[in-house]
Amino acid sequence: MTAYRIKGVSLLGAEPADLFVRDGMISGAVADAETVDADGLVALPGLVDLHTHLREPGREDAETVETGSRAAAVGGYTAVCAMANTSPVADTAGVVEQVWRLGREAGLVDVQPIGAVTVGLAGKQLAELGAMATSAAGVRIFSDDGHCVADPRLMRRALEYVKAFDGIIAQHAEEPRLTEGAQMHEGEVSTRLGLTGWPAVAEEAIIARDVLLAEHVGSRLHVCHVSTAGSVEVLRHAKARGVRVTAEVTPHHLLLTDELATSYDPVFKVNPPLRTAADVAALRQALIDGVIDIVATDHAPHAVEDKECEWAYARPGMVGLETALPVVLSVLGEQWELIAERMSRTPARIAGLTGHGTDLAVGTPANLTLVDPSARRVVDPAGLTSRSRNTPYAGTTLPGRIVATFLRGEPTVLDGKAVK
Ligand code: DOR
Ligand code: ZN
Numbered sequence: 001m002t003a004y005r006i007k008g009v010s011l012l013g014a015e016p017a018d019l020f021v022r023d024g025m026i027s028g029a030v031a032d033a034e035t036v037d038a039d040g041l042v043a044l045p046g047l048v049d050l051h052t053h054l055r056e057p058g059r060e061d062a063e064t065v066e067t068g069s070r071a072a073a074v075g076g077y078t079a080v081c082a083m084a085n086t087s088p089v090a091d092t093a094g095v096v097e098q099v100w101r102l103g104r105e106a107g108l109v110d111v112q113p114i115g116a117v118t119v120g121l122a123g124k125q126l127a128e129l130g131a132m133a134t135s136a137a138g139v140r141i142f143s144d145d146g147h148c149v150a151d152p153r154l155m156r157r158a159l160e161y162v163k164a165f166d167g168i169i170a171q172h173a174e175e176p177r178l179t180e181g182a183q184m185h186e187g188e189v190s191t192r193l194g195l196t197g198w199p200a201v202a203e204e205a206i207i208a209r210d211v212l213l214a215e216h217v218g219s220r221l222h223v224c225h226v227s228t229a230g231s232v233e234v235l236r237h238a239k240a241r242g243v244r245v246t247a248e249v250t251p252h253h254l255l256l257t258d259e260l261a262t263s264y265d266p267v268f269k270v271n272p273p274l275r276t277a278a279d280v281a282a283l284r285q286a287l288i289d290g291v292i293d294i295v296a297t298d299h300a301p302h303a304v305e306d307k308e309c310e311w312a313y314a315r316p317g318m319v320g321l322e323t324a325l326p327v328v329l330s331v332l333g334e335q336w337e338l339i340a341e342r343m344s345r346t347p348a349r350i351a352g353l354t355g356h357g358t359d360l361a362v363g364t365p366a367n368l369t370l371v372d373p374s375a376r377r378v379v380d381p382a383g384l385t386s387r388s389r390n391t392p393y394a395g396t397t398l399p400g401r402i403v404a405t406f407l408r409g410e411p412t413v414l415d416g417k418a419v420k
Contacts, residue, residue: 001409003030009038009370011360012336019043021366024409028362036414038370041403044340046078046367047325048347048356050170050248051145051224051296053317054080054111056102057095058087063301063387065102065111068321071299071386073108073412075321076369076402079348079356080109084116085146091116091127093135100137108412108420112351115139117158117169121147126154129161140352143170145224146271148206150176155210159219168246168350170222171210173231174272178202183312185258185273193261195311198273200228207231211238211245222350223247225298227272229282236291246350248296249283251327252318256280256392266307266314267392270300273316284331287342294347297324301388319386323379325371326398334373355408366409375401385418 003022010016016039020027049072055063063071065082072080082099084090090099096113103111115132119125121144132139142162149155149171158169179198184190186197207223211234214221226232226247238245252270257277260268268274286292300317307314328339348357355365378397381389405413412419 003033004036005030005033006036006038006043006370009041009043011043012340013042013334019360021406021409024366026360026362026364026366036404040374041370041372042336043360044076044336044369044371045344045357045360046369046405046407047076047343048351048353049077049080049297049299049321050294050347050351052080052082052299052321053085053301054082054099055301056086057098059303062303065099066106067387068299068301069103069106069108069111070418071321071384073405073407074385074402074418075323076325076371076405077109077321078367078405078407079112079353081112081114081141081351083145084114084143085121089116089120090114091119093128093131096132096137096139097135108418109407110353110356112353113137113139114141114143114170117142117144117149118154123147123150123154126158126161129158129167133165133167141168141170141222143172143224145170145172148172148174148176152209152213156213156217159213159217159221163217163219166220168220168222170224171206172224173203173206173210175202175205178205184261184269185275187258187276189258189261195261200230200275203228203272204230204234207234211243214245215241215243219244221245225250225253225272225296226283226292227253227275227279229279232282232286232291239291246293248294249287249292250298251295251320251324252392254280254283254287254331255327260392264311266309266311267318267390269311269314269316270318271316288338293342294350295324295328295343296347297321301386302390303388307390317390318392319384319388319390322384322386323391323393323398325402326400329373329400330398366406368406369402370404372401372403373399377401
């Protein structure tokens with residue numbers, strides 16, 4: 001295994017120093033190491049994404065475990081959690097093991113499968129949570145993401161079931177009766193455009209219900225892609241009561257608003273929908289406060305025919321792995337400690353991914369990313385590594401370039417390009 005001397009790198013904004021990597025670990029000085037010039041670069045612990053759609057099995061035309069892993073590495077990630085809404089659904093030990101094995105074979109990031117809560121994501125019957133937990137994939141997080149576990153009795157039973165092994169239910173909070181036919185955020189813009197609205201209360205009502213259920217059962221709840229100011233208030237209240245709840249926000253909900261729907265460009269269609277500027281402001285503050293624990297991408301690659309069509313027929317979702325850190329940098333500025341906390345340490349801790357999200361100290365696994373904060377780049381969909389092109393940032397200038405990523409001491413990205 002090659003040893004590396006990452007020369008003159010700034011650890012989370014500190015004074016430049018050399019960082020050595022040997023045998024997969026951060027090490028003391030090594031004499032015959034290969035030099036990586038890191039002048040002007042910042043080192044962060046490898047990013048961890050709790051919410052990635054890899055589309056395999058079933059929609060390999062949009063993404064595969066391998067192409068999504070490569071996009072993740074290019075974005076500075078060393079671990080991703082793969083959502084269960086594949087085809088077939090990841091609701092059995094067999095499917096989660098398949099995804100886990102494909103991730104290992106690709107070897108670009110650690111791929112941790114998330115299991116479905118209910119059979120076929122149909123919301124009727126609990127999936128075999130125990131079998132997925134004890135499988136080789138070692139599933140700890142369960143989610144019907146894309147769908148809400150709307151039945152409160154089923155949600156309660158899921159929370160009770162995973163408590164035995166300290167598992168987590170990650171909820172896509174959307175009261176389906178309040179979002180029938182919804183096309184975008186319900187508000188002034190939807191009224192103007194005459195599109196059916198997705199009201200904030202459809203999210204807030206489910207979060208309120210679920211924090212109460214989690215408190216009642218004493219289980220761990222994670223709330224996916226929080227998108228409204230009201231949800232932040234519900235979470236703040238729950239956390240103050242000591243409820244075991246964590247929450248994520250996506251980069252797009254931190255930056256974009258429902259005004260973009262006026263273009264009728266389906267690249268801006270996403271679920272939950274883009275909200276108002278007031279929601280964006282509340283989400284940013286909650287991320288700084290810690291009421292929202294982490295940034296998760298909700299990387300949702302879609303094939304051209306599913307996105308380049310009429311708004312009403314387009315699938316919701318945006319790719320996000322390769323632009324997440326630049327978007328967060330544009331929102332938070334160079335607050336490296338906070339970025340490491342929200343994009344690496346805390347997601348690794350929530351998902352139980354040991355070896356990720358650790359400080360870059362001697363003797364820890366060398367999972368890290370090197371960023372050039374002074375670089376600016378115009379996002380070009382054709383330049384993305386993901387198999388899909390549905391980025392909402394085409395033509396936008398974003399700060400920060402991911403120069404290199406190391407997974408257990410091996411470079412997966414060098415000079416901004418995937419190594420394999
Ligand atoms: O926009 C979304 N896309 N939201 C979801 O909940 C699911 C995701 C997808 O799978 O495309
Ligand atoms: Zn979702």
